[in-house]
Amino acid sequence: MVVQHNMQAANANRMLGITSGAQAKSTEKLSSGYKINRAADDAAGLTISEKMRKQIRGLDKASSNAQDGVSSVQTAEGALTEVHSMLQRMNELAVQAANGTNSKDTDRKAIQDEIDQLNTEIDRVAETTKFNEIYLLKGDDGEKTINMKAHDAGLKGTLTDNGDGTATFKMDELNFGDSVSIGGKNYTIGAADADVDAWFTANGTDVTDAANKKVTINGTEYTYAAAVAKDTTAHTGAIAAGWYAKTPTAPNDENATTTPDFANVAAIKTAVKAGATVKNGTKSITGMNDAKNNTTGAAAADGISDNDVTVISKTKAYDLAAKELLAANQIGDTEGNAKVGIDKNYAATDGANGNGTFYIKTGQSKVANTLSFSLHVGADADMTNKITVDIDTMNSANLGIKGLNVADKNGTAATYAIDAISDAISKVSSQRSALGAVQNRLEHTIDNLDNISENTSSAESRIRDTDMAKEMVNYSKNNILAQAGQSMLAQANQSNQGVLSLLQ
Structure with a gap:
């Protein structure tokens, strides 16, 4: 019998220490809810879990970004709804002003006053609509020059808009005896x-x-x-x-x-x-009977019959058509760019030239650059996680209705204004359609991000979270083993008491 080394007690103590350590870990896992509380618990699992956590938190924030994007798009689209309403009212007013029963001094002036107010309000909406201090319809820094759409002034023929600020209008062939409407007036083509x-x-x-x-x-x-x-x-x-x-x-x-x-x-x-x-x-x-100038009375042909001012020559018809084409294409032209001529140098008609083909240089306007911002809708730095939103400035200059006038003598200007307003409505419709498409895309993006975040969270949970039922079984086992170890340690310490009987 030895007393220096009580191996039974040492063994019992060692096993008790192991059990106590395991019990402490179970207690930690049960109290924290995580089975990985330090890298030593599961080094590989910790690496995978943290990587997943980074993705999950990025996905959640990306979903929030997309929701903010939806809100900004809805704000812009809501403002454009009112712009659309104002343009529809302006179209209604232009149609009313084009009617010949209106008085220029009273009726058309009253109509013009309302159109001016609506134009001002469109500019105000474009200037003030913002989301989180970002002006959505005002455009971005810098300027660009835009080309207006070409117009045919209601003349019968074929208009070809080249899309580069130029257009060609081929008037239907005119022969003597034909009736033609130019600028709201009916003419007969006289014969030479x-x-x-x-x-x-x-x-x-x-x-x-x-x-x-x-x-x-x-x-x-x-x-x-x-x-x-x-x-x-x-x-x-x-x-x-x-x-x-x-x-x-x-x-x-x-x-x-x-x-x-x-x-x-x-x-x-x-x-x-x-x-x-x-x-x-x-x-x-x-026949023409064109021997004198109908305006001055001088003995000189002017392309207008001396007997009937509604009978004109073919070349005079081309001259009148060129003037109406110019008037129609000057609407919204804030840069004075619009020109109409009989060749590519825009040579003017003079009542004795022209063959029915007109070259048009469309009106232009300087506007702010397109507002463009990107929504980051992914957890990674990949540029494909960017959704770009582009919004043009939606003021009257960009819509081609700045300075719109309908208060002329015979309603012709109002008739041409209808075409300009139609172009503006089309432009706003196109912008609203683009915003609606982005909103629908963002809603799908949000659903997808939330789905990925949920599934990734589920996978991360299996790696990181404590299985409470399983860990409770381990805790109970270790608790019993700890109690047994304490009992065995006490018994082992008692085993050396027999030495005392030999010393008595």
Whole structure:
């Protein structure tokens, strides 16, 4: 028997220490709820868990970023809803102003006053709408020049907008006798003298000095009658050959000769060249009779009939069309850029040139740069986690309605304003559509981020969190082992008491 080394007690004490350590760890896990409280608990698990925690917290914040993005987009889109309402009202007012029953001095002025107020309010909304101190509809720093859309002034033809600030308008072909509406006025294309000569010899016209041929002149039908010689026996007189409005009858006076209204086709041509209108079947022609300037009275052709100011030459029609095209394309042009000409150098028409093809340089306006900001919607630094939101400045200059005027004399300006307002409505619709698309995308992004965060949290929980039921079993086991170890240590310490009996 030895007393220096009580191995039973030492062994019991060692095992008790192991059990106490395990019991302490179980207590820590149960009290903290984590089975990894220090790197020593699970070095690999800690690394994986912290990496997952970084992802989870990043995903949660990305979801919050996306929700803030939805709020900002909703703010901008809500403001544009009111801009849309104001533009619709302006369109209503422009349509009203285009009506010919309005008085320029009173009615159109009142309409213009309301349009001015609406324009000012659109600018104010664009200037003041903001989210978290970010102006959403004001644009960004710096300026850019934008081109307006080309307009055809309501003329019949084909407009081709090149998208680079230029356009081409090909007017429908005009021929003499055609009716054309320019600037709200109706005109008839008159025939030049050469056109008159050609018309009478054209296929299908069939106006010749032959018996019983018919032609309508200024609405009255004329019939060609052959000559009838004087009958000296019956003393019935004679009938000269020519065109008569009514069937000629022999005169009572044997010396009298019935004369026609027009002796022959040549006489009819002369009448047409003087401004008469001749119709044969479906074909018709109206002469110009353009010998003086209708404005000054001077003896100089101006492309306008001396008999009827609604009868104009083809080249005069092109000249008037060019002026209307320019007026229509000057709306919203704050830079004075709009031009219309007959060639690519924008040479002006002068009433004696032009072939129906017009080259248009569209109006321009200087506006603020597009506001662009990115929403970070991912946990990583990958640039694909950026969703960019672009919002153009939505003031009257960018919408092409700055300085819109409808208070002219005959409502033509209001008619052209309708097209400009339509373009503005389309531009706001396009911006709202883009914002709506971004909002829908962000909502899907939020759902996806929340789903990934939830699943990653579940995986991290399995690594990091304490299984309370399982750990309680371990705790109970270690508690029992600790109590047993204490009892065995006490028994081991008692085992050396037998030495005392040998020393007595």
